Amino acid sequence: MGVGRVSIKIFFFLLLSTCTGFLAAQEIITAERYLQMVSERYGSIRDYEAKILIRSGGTDMLGTVSHLVPSFLRIDFTRPAEQVILFNGDLLTIYLPQYNAVLNQSTTTNSRSSGASLATAQGLQLLRRNYIPVFVTGPDPQPLERGSEEQVVQLRLTRRSISEGFREILLSINPNTKLIRRIVGTSIAEGQVRFDFSDIKVNQGIPEQRFIYDSPASANMFNNFLFQDTD
DSSP, rough: HHHHHHHHHHHEEEEHHHHTOBBBOOOOOOOHHHHHHHHHHTTOOOOEEEEEEEEEEEEEEEEEEEEEEEEEEEEEEEETTTEEEEEEEEEEEEEEEGTEEEEEEESSSOOOOOOOGGGGGHHHHHHHHEEEEESSSSSEEEEEEOOOOEEEEEEEEESSSSSSEEEEEEEEEOOTTTTEEEEEEEEEEEEEEEEEEEEESSSSOGGGGGGGGOOOOTEEEESSSSSSOOO
């Protein structure tokens, strides 16, 4: 299931992206302090919703992402149509309509399933601990990409340890709203996953009921597909 593997990577990387949605500063500051302010600001955010475009391996995926603290996450895709990724704090569920399959993974059975912890203030502390931040060109806004009129502040995070899945993470931040506009993660093998966010809304009162998913009765169920306990 090639699409399934992509969805799994997207889930864990997106958990990180929801943690780094807000920044607050006007004065010139160091990159380390800038990242610290991400963690501080995140503590005031209860919920988050945005349109999302995900690009991985030449494939574009479109949908809406919803996040509710402490660790609720849901992506409803329009491309691939009807695909869903859901995390309710204990269980990761991925519905792959093209395979008529539902993948379930409990995150309480294995300590390695710690990606969900990145959707907390404590998770951001881990991010600061595990990555070294630098400004790409300083704290002044630059074009999002060549030829773009959209201005962003870019922060590059480089891993401190080889145990991190992404050797580098690039954050592009809207200097007016202080919201993450784009995130690009680069793997050891130079593969990239890119997330573009638009129409971002925060603290809209998203209910927990949004993170309840009733899978199709005809779908094939695969439980604990991601990790297996070892002695």
